[in-house]
Amino acid sequence: MYTERGSRLAGAVVWTVTPEPPASGPGRVLPDGCMDLLWHEGRLLVAGPDTRAHVTDGDRSPWAGVRFFPGTAPTLLGVPAHELRDRRVPLTDLWPAAEVRRLTARVNAAADPADGLEQAALGRAADAGPPDPLLSGVVAALEAGGPVAETADALGIGARRLHRRSLAAFGYGPKTLARVLRLQRALALARGGIPLAETAARAGYADQAHLTREVRELAGVPPTELPGVGPR
Template sequence: MSVLAPYVATLVSYDAVGEPGVHVGMPSTRLTLVLPVGEPIDVGWADDAASRRRYQANVSGLHAAPAAIHHGRRQRGVYLELSVAGARALLGVPASGVAGEMVEAAEVDAGLRDLPDRLAEAPRRDWGPLVETTLVAALARHDAPGPRAEVGRALARLTGGAGVADVADEVGFSRRHLRDLVVAETGLTPQQHRRLGRFERSHALVRRRVPLAEVAVRCGYADQSHLTREWRALAGCSPTTWQRRELPSIQDDGASGAAP
């Protein structure tokens, strides 16, 4: 997957069995592409029941609120996380074009229209290679220029927790100009992107059951209460509630996990 490495951060095939319920789709600094095998994916924003619908293949743009993924006993498919550069390269649109939205993948790129059917006809061992081959073809088809190098560097630094003023100085822009460029590329302000990056880092540690006080310190929150408030705002629940609801369900046959 070397040619796709700058654009695809995660590619996981999953086949999970568990109790029916609602899985939380977490905010992050990456877009998601979910390709269900069999049943369409039933998803919407957790705080907006009217947004719920079924997708043959779902693209979710950058967002600062949790998604609610409704599922039955079995979940099968391929889950991908795309970088901001991957939106242009693989979907043919800047990340800002789908920010805060959920859309059918074929509505963004008609070249992905038959991918769910091809996955349904293939054995699981072929799902990953089939998706990779399709995305390499999309890469050649779009031939889209990536974000400006300065914007790419700024996003990487913001994701890592650097302050907005420091990042603006590093890339040689005023804070206002940096804001305009980042919003045009991602649909989020630099501060919002930085906030999601911090939450993303905390999510990885909470998933590993690192003590919450340590998570707060390592991720730059003022204290554990601040961490919990941010989780309630961005994930719709506290870290401990998320662990109780989600971690037991992120299991399958040992080869892959459900989408985080």
């Protein structure tokens, strides 16, 4: 069972996965522009930004995580997002081993690992300072369906600078980020009961066929095979 709640860290989400019988098969984590700090079997890991669906192996043990708002994790973790693109890595690959051991011990000692992770994220955020407002502006403009060139102009930076900033903050260029955010916008509509043809139009796709192609490319399956999206 998957559950989530809003975090005390602005824009973040705290989540847990507790598998339930009968045994589940592989899962599918879709691109969302985010990065996550993860806890699994007493270990800490980091999930980088995805450009395609991450297929899980149907593991039966619990997971917990903090999902950071797009563009905010690299400052907290101290690593450019593009270095972790489409990867899941132990936190020891990014931070000194002694620091990770201390943090892991605190998370494991918490009554709920998800709460321990949130405390760790809050501590890092306090040391890192406020997020770059430019990045939230990029996300807001692209989530609203704004073209990349217009987004760069509105924010007062050139297209090349926007691309460089996006690679470091989001893990990929603004065009890929726009596709990922549009995917999430479309899935929210479809899971809310909007027919796929109307979803395509409202999310900014040329037509339903365009929506289906994009979902296949980013999610690995057609829309109707995703949870909560029925054949309409």
